[in-house]
Amino acid sequence: MTTTAPQPVSPTTSPTAAGSRIRPVIPAKLDFAGVLGAEWRKLFSLRSTWWTLGLTVVLMTLMALGQAAGVTDSLDTPEGAATFVGLHGAELVTGGYQFGMLTIAVLGALLITGEYSTGMIRSTFAAVPTRLPVLAAKGIVLAAVTVVITAIAFVTSYAATAPILTDHDLVPSLTDPTTWQIAGGVTAFLVAAAMFALGIGTLLRSTAGSVTVVITTLLLLPGILQFITVDWVQDAMEYLPLPAATAFVTVSDAFGGAGDLTAWQGAAIVAAWAIVPIIAAAIMLGRRDA
Amino acid sequence: MIEATNLTKRYGDKTAVDSISFTIRPGTVTGFLGPNGAGKSTTMRMILGLDQPTSGTVTVNGKPYAEHATPLREVGALLEAKAVHPGRSAKAHLGTMAATHHIRAKRVDEVIELTGLAAVANKRVGGFSLGMGQRLGIASALLADPDTLILDEPVNGLDPDGVQWVRTLVRDLAAEGRTVFLSSHLMSEMAQTADQLLVIGKGRIITTGPVQEVIDSVLASTVRVRSPHATDLASLLEAAGATVTSPEPGTLDVRGLTGETIGDTAYTHHLALHELATQQASLEAAYMALTQDAVEYRSETTTPEPIPAGAPR
Ligand SMILES: Nc1ncnc2c1ncn2[C@@H]1O[C@H](COP(=O)(O)OP(=O)(O)O)[C@@H](O)[C@H]1O
Ligand SMILES: [Mg+2]
Numbered sequence: 001m002t003t004t005a006p007q008p009v010s011p012t013t014s015p016t017a018a019g020s021r022i023r024p025v026i027p028a029k030l031d032f033a034g035v036l037g038a039e040w041r042k043l044f045s046l047r048s049t050w051w052t053l054g055l056t057v058v059l060m061t062l063m064a065l066g067q068a069a070g071v072t073d074s075l076d077t078p079e080g081a082a083t084f085v086g087l088h089g090a091e092l093v094t095g096g097y098q099f100g101m102l103t104i105a106v107l108g109a110l111l112i113t114g115e116y117s118t119g120m121i122r123s124t125f126a127a128v129p130t131r132l133p134v135l136a137a138k139g140i141v142l143a144a145v146t147v148v149i150t151a152i153a154f155v156t157s158y159a160a161t162a163p164i165l166t167d168h169d170l171v172p173s174l175t176d177p178t179t180w181q182i183a184g185g186v187t188a189f190l191v192a193a194a195m196f197a198l199g200i201g202t203l204l205r206s207t208a209g210s211v212t213v214v215i216t217t218l219l220l221l222p223g224i225l226q227f228i229t230v231d232w233v234q235d236a237m238e239y240l241p242l243p244a245a246t247a248f249v250t251v252s253d254a255f256g257g258a259g260d261l262t263a264w265q266g267a268a269i270v271a272a273w274a275i276v277p278i279i280a281a282a283i284m285l286g287r288r289d290a
Numbered sequence: 291m292i293e294a295t296n297l298t299k300r301y302g303d304k305t306a307v308d309s310i311s312f313t314i315r316p317g318t319v320t321g322f323l324g325p326n327g328a329g330k331s332t333t334m335r336m337i338l339g340l341d342q343p344t345s346g347t348v349t350v351n352g353k354p355y356a357e358h359a360t361p362l363r364e365v366g367a368l369l370e371a372k373a374v375h376p377g378r379s380a381k382a383h384l385g386t387m388a389a390t391h392h393i394r395a396k397r398v399d400e401v402i403e404l405t406g407l408a409a410v411a412n413k414r415v416g417g418f419s420l421g422m423g424q425r426l427g428i429a430s431a432l433l434a435d436p437d438t439l440i441l442d443e444p445v446n447g448l449d450p451d452g453v454q455w456v457r458t459l460v461r462d463l464a465a466e467g468r469t470v471f472l473s474s475h476l477m478s479e480m481a482q483t484a485d486q487l488l489v490i491g492k493g494r495i496i497t498t499g500p501v502q503e504v505i506d507s508v509l510a511s512t513v514r515v516r517s518p519h520a521t522d523l524a525s526l527l528e529a530a531g532a533t534v535t536s537p538e539p540g541t542l543d544v545r546g547l548t549g550e551t552i553g554d555t556a557y558t559h560h561l562a563l564h565e566l567a568t569q570q571a572s573l574e575a576a577y578m579a580l581t582q583d584a585v586e587y588r589s590e591t592t593t594p595e596p597i598p599a600g601a602p603r
Contacts, residue, residue, distance in 0.1 A: 026435040028363050028391040038389035045382035046375070114375060122340055122373040123383075123430065126365075127390040129339045129356035289341040 032133050039137040043111065043145065053145070056103040057153045063096030064157035068164050075168055086252035089165055089172035090182035093157045097186045097249065098219070098242070100153060101193045104146050105214045108197030111138050113207040125290045135285055139198060139278065146194045150187040178251055181263075185249040188267070192274035193218060193241065199277025203284060217273075218242055244269035291316055291469055292337060292438065296346035299332050299493075306332040308493035309346065314471045314486075316437070319464045321484030321501070322473035325581050329493040330473040331370045334442050337471075338367055350438055362391050366431030370442040372423045376416030380407050380426050383415060387430050397433065405429040406455075420447025428456070439463055441472040445479060457483045477577035481505060491581040513549050515542040516565035523561050527552060543569075 043049050071092060074080030112135075115121040128134050158172075165171045172179040196217075201210040218241055225237045237243055238261060247266025261269070292314040299307040307329040314320045322330050335341040337348050339356040350358070350365055358364040374383050384398045402411045405425040410418070415426065424447055431439055441460070445453045460483060464470045474480050480487060480501065487504045489496040497504055517523050520542055524534045532546040544552055549568045556563050 026363075026393060026397055026433075028360055028393050028434040030360055030362070030391050034390045034392050038386045041382065041386045041389050042375075042378075045379070045386065046377045048377060118375045119369075119373040120375040122335075122338075122369050123387060125340055126338050126367055126369070126373075127362055127387055129358075129361050287342070289335075 030128065032137070035128055035133045035137045036140060038127070039134070039141045043141055046114075048110070049107070052103055052107045053149055056100050056107075056149055057156055059099040059103065060096030060153040061156045061160050063099050064093055065160045065164075067095035068092040068161040068170075072164050072168050072170070084252065087170070088178055088182065088251050089170035090176075090179040091250055091252060092165060092170065093154065093161055093172055094182055094186045094249065096153065096157060097150075097190065100150065100186075100190050101218055101242070102215065104149070104190050105193045105197035105218055106211055107145075108142050108194040109201035109210040109214055110207060111142060111198060112201040113205060113210050116205040117207055121290050131285050132282060135198075135202060135278075135282055139195060142194045142198055143191050146191045147187055150190050154183055154186075182249060182251065185245070185263075185267075189241075189245040189249055189270055192245075192270045195274035195278055196241065199274070199279075199281040202281035203277065239269055241270055241273045244273075291352070292348065292350055292440075292471060294333070294337075294346065294348040297333065297336060297343055297348050298345045299329070299336060299341060300344045305493050307336070307343075310490070310493070310495050311346075312488055312495065312498065314469055314488075316469045317464055317467050318485040319460050319470045319472065319483060320486040320488060321480035322471060322488050322490065323475070323477060323480050323484075323577075324473075324490035324496075325475055328475075328490045328581075330475075330490060331442055333490070334367070334369070334440050334471075334473065337440060338365065338369075360391065360434070362387070362393075362434035363436055365438045365440055366433065366436035367439070368424065368427035368431045368441040368444055372415065372418075372427070374415045374423070374426060377414060379412045379414055380418075380422075380429070381411040383426065384430055384433065388433055391434055393433055401429040401432045404432065421449060421452055424448055425452070428459070436468070438469040439471065441470070443474060444472055445474065453479075477505075477574055489580060496580060512569040513544045513547065513552055514565060514567045514569055515544055515552060515563065516540055517542070517556065517561060517563050519561040522559070523556060526555055526559060526561075530555060 071080075071084060071087070075084060112121075115124055124134055125131055162171050172182075197210070197214045200213050201207075204210045204213065222237060222240050222242045225233055225240075228234075244261060244266045247261040248263040248270075293312075295311050296309045297307055297311070298305070298309045310329075310333065322333070324330050332341060336343050337350065337355060339354060347354070349355075355361060355365060378386070381398065381402065384401065385395070387393075388395070388398050402408055405428050407422065407425055407429060410422060415423070418426065424444060428441070428444060431441065439460070441456075444456050444460075448456060460470050460472060464485070472483070474483075484501050486499070487501050488498045489504065497507070499507075515523065518540065520536065520540050524536065524542055527534050527542070527544055527547060530547060530551070532544045532552075534545075535543045537543060549566055553563065553566055556566075
């Protein structure tokens with residue numbers, strides 16, 4: 001009756017079914033926080049990101065400085081004073097936002113086209129096969145970086161222009177709500193430009209194609225169309241992102257004027273430019289082969 | 291376990307994968323063998339949900355890959371061509387992959403060690419040789435210690451040491467009970483690495499089975515027969531299920547029957563034989579014969595297909 005004798009059961013000698021895991025498990029869990037962290041690391045593990053962001057701050061600051069110098073010079077003449085009536089100092093401090101728009105938009109497009117052109121997108125989608133979280137995470141990371149960079153550029157531009165602006169009593173007061181409206185408006189516009197570029201990049205996939213479309217829409221088209229003085233062209237032009245943005249990033253008529261749009265109408269138009277491509281991109285992302 | 295049912299992929303008019311069905315079992319190394327353009331990479335991309343099948347289904351451990359909660363734990367993949375941004379270091383690349391699944395940095399270091407990349411871990415991938423790129427791909431496949439490995443042409447570009455290393459690695463992984471599915475266009479490579487073979491040509495499964503069986507079947511498949519009664523013999527052999535071709539009058543190449551059966555048939559019907567020889571083709575030659583019908587435009591392979599702009603593969 002040896003079979004009835006209790007035998008110590010050793011887990012190491014108990015038979016394992018063929019193919020069962022006998023190795024230690026590597027902890028792994030996929031969730032949105034992880035995807036967000038991965039996108040953050042992706043962005044900042046590329047040198048080009050640091051270059052682009054550094055360039056954005058420098059260009060925005062230099063542009064603001066140049067514009068502030070030019071404008072304050074002409075303020076000393078009666079004609080200049082007439083042109084810039086109602087001018088707010090914050091408009092000059094944020095004067096470099098069009099440069100920021102360009103570099104941030106290129107960064108936004110590259111964020112996704114860089115993955116398609118290198119094949120990285122396959123690794124990305126193998127890790128996150130539902131795909132949509134990748135686009136969402138890229139959008140959030142890009143928006144966050146844009147906000148921070150715009151804030152830094154505001155501070156550096158503020159510091160750089162203050163010595164010039166102070167002579168004309170144009171240093172924007174930080175307790176003036178208009179200062180914050182302009183700074184906030186510029187930030188929101190740059191975030192929108194970034195989202196627009198990310199959406200276009202996701203739809204087109206090619207870096208060259210996306211950058212061309214983005215720069216044309218944001219900068220070239222408004223620049224070219226302003227010379228076509230046909231009424232309907234001028235009316236239509238107001239619906240492009242940059243002209244629409246002037247409705248809320250400027251308060252005076254000094255910089256191309258706010259046109260016929262109210263600040264909120266301008267904001268709605270700019271938001272549409274950001275949201276429509278992103279939604280289209282989100283819809284197409286899951287349907288196409290990677 | 292990978293199961294495909296009538297899996298089909300068309301790119302426009304081009305059928306890359308043509309209604310294939312197969313099951314890849316755990317605990318074995320299954321070789322996916324076929325000439326360039328046969329549809330191996332396309333099939334592997336469909337398993338990972340990167341390309342959408344035109345029709346049919348493919349599941350990994352019972353579910354489409356995208357429906358798994360922890361995809362990297364389920365399947366680790368080395369994809370054809372570097373699926374890596376060249377501006378990132380090897381370590382940063384693995385770090386971003388690991389981050390999605392909250393895999394610890396320690397594990398990243400482990401796979402770097404394991405794949406022999408320690409010396410170049412902080413170098414940018416853009417400067418990597420093909421072999422180092424393959425090692426990085428394998429490192430990322432191993433990150434979450436997956437149950438299934440899909441390796442597309444893993445020995446491509448590796449030096450002999452590297453090839454040996456991959457062989458040992460995949461054998462060990464299968465011995466641990468994992469499903470290992472790897473592709474190659476070289477029969478000799480597969481003969482040394484795989485247990486099971488899935489041979490594909492022009493998007494269709496040509497044959498499947500244990501490696502040795504597939505090899506035996508192709509190696510023994512042609513028997514050269516010379517006989518003054520070649521025509522009579524040919525119809526008898528065809529009736530017995532053979533495929534018979536006649537390179538010249540009085541000579542037959544017989545596929546699908548063994549030398550013994552052919553000799554016995556001739557004897558039974560009192561037909562004289564002047565030669566009965568099983569063709570000892572090399573492994574590669576046998577494989578060529580096997581996939582011959584399936585290789586498209588062998589002479590045209592130098593003409594690259596135009597790739598439409600804005601449609602990267
Ligand atoms: N994205 C694509 N668009 C068009 N044709 C493709 C695409 N991917 C693969 N093909 C075609 O499908 C066929 C199978 O390709 P592939 O799966 O790469 O073969 P393999 O990996 O066996 O060499 C080839 O003829 C290839 O040109
Ligand atoms: Mg291939």
